[in-house]
Amino acid sequence: MGLPEYEVTAVDEVAGQVRIKVRFKGRVSCPHCEGTKLRLKDRRVRRPRHESWGMRRCFLELETRKWRCDSCGRSFWQRFPGILPRLRASEPFRRSVCQKHFDGISRSRLGKREALSSATVERWFGWYLRLLSGEKTSTECPRILGIDEHFFTRRQGYATTFCDLKNHKIHDVVLGRSEASLEGYLHRLAGKDRVEMVCMDLAAGYRALVKKHFPKARIVADRFHVIRIVNHHFMASWKEIDPEGSKHRGLISLMRRHRHNLSPDQHQKLSAYLKEKPVLELIYRFKQRLCYLLKEKHHNQKKCRQLAGRFLRDIAFLRDSGLAQLVQLGNTLHSWREEIACMWRFTRNNGITEGFHTKMEVLQRQAYGFRNFNNYRLRV
Ligand SMILES: [Zn+2]
Incomplete structure (x- = not known):
């Protein structure tokens, strides 16, 4: 039956419903004083719903008694x-219903199938989620932390995810992404000294927060975001150099890719275009080199030192290039140079956090959107 200390005395089927008669075998004691000298006052039959048997609804039939405690004189x-x-x-x-809702059956469908109201399913689900979050074992800060923002609602804006990258788990979700809205949460957070590494995209607000609250942590930039920002500025600068050519869909796709993702045909096509624009060819070559430099990972200290030299020269080149977009890129890379250099030493990136964001979007769609952030957090 999934319940301890009960004895089934009879099972029969009435009008398509299974009725299980049960008797409680445990000892009865006063809930107020634990006394066992009791006198019987009244009796009544309870018929709670129980887990369905296949398609048949199931009820328990259980006699409950009212007692008077001789020690404290109270009745119960x-x-x-x-x-x-x-x-x-x-x-x-209740758990089985909540499990089905958890797995994606909407509460109205579930209510119809189980003869409950959808409001009941929702109320039970809240209880179930609180139960699950109570069972969560560790509340300490993870050693390797991933931080990223994601969209919550139009009214309440963005939320920040704190992700345990080592164990592939979400640590917490907090409403807001600004310093002011996260300050309170980070202030209360326990075990901040444990954090050794924080992975994040290139957001200056998060960096300032992490430096303040996780003094021992090393910040590592997320590779995907770094390469994306290089590509973004490069494409914008291409638009300034050749406004006509940069509207060509085929060329856009070719220019954006890494060199190793181009087929020989595509390579030829791109070379033919670049030959007409020597300045652009120079920038393109430079961008390819920079991207390959940023893709380097798990190196030792010596190799990292060499790479750092190359990287600093590249930044200097960008800042002296005289093209507005490239100068801007150079400045961004300069301000994040330490965090980017950490990428060569470590392999972690924020891909896990981004993956969780996809799952969280699915949750939002399943619920047809959340209004209450606490419910959303509990669900996540
Ligand atoms: Zn008592």
Whole structure:
């Protein structure tokens, strides 16, 4: 039955419903003083819903008694494990309904199938999620942390995800992405000294927060975002040099790619175009070199030192180039040079956090959007 300390005395089927008669075998004691000298006052039958048997709805039939305690003089109705007072469903049944809702069956469909109202399903689900979050073992800060923002609602704006990159788990979700809105949460957070590494995209606000609250942590930039920003500025600068050519769809796709992703045909096509524009060819070559430099990973200290030299020369080249977009890129890379250099030493990136964001979007779609951030957080 999924309940301890009960004995089944009879099972019969009435009008397509299974009725299980059960008897409680445990000892009865006063809930106020634990006394066992009791006198019987009244009796009544409870019929809570229980886990379905296949397609048939299932009810328990359980006699409950009212006792008077001789030690403290108070009266009480007998309590049962797994069937809470005044509830008309047993805990295994509530859990099974919540599990189905968790797996994606909408509450109205579930309500129709199980003869419950959708509001009941929602109320139970809140209880279930609080139960699950209570079972969560560790509340300490993870050693390797991923931080990223994601969109929540139009009214409440963005939320920030704190992700445990080592164990592939979400640590917490907090509403807001600005310093002011995260300050309170980070202030309360326990075990901040444990954090050794924080992975993030190129957001200056997060960097300032991390430096302030995780003094021992090393910040590592996310490779995907660094290469994306290089590509973005390069494409914008191409638009300034050749406004006509940069509208060509085929060329856009070729220019954006890494060199190793081009087929021989595509390579030829691109070379033919670049030959007409020597300045652009120079910039293109430079961008390819820079991207390959940024793709380097898990190197030792000596190799990293060489790479750092190359990287600093590249930044200097960008800042002296005289093209507005490239100068801007050079300045961005300059301000993040330490975090980017950490990418060569470590392999971690924020891909796990981004993957969780996809799952969180699915949750939002399943629920047809959340209004209450606490419900959303609990669900995540
Ligand atoms: Zn008592």
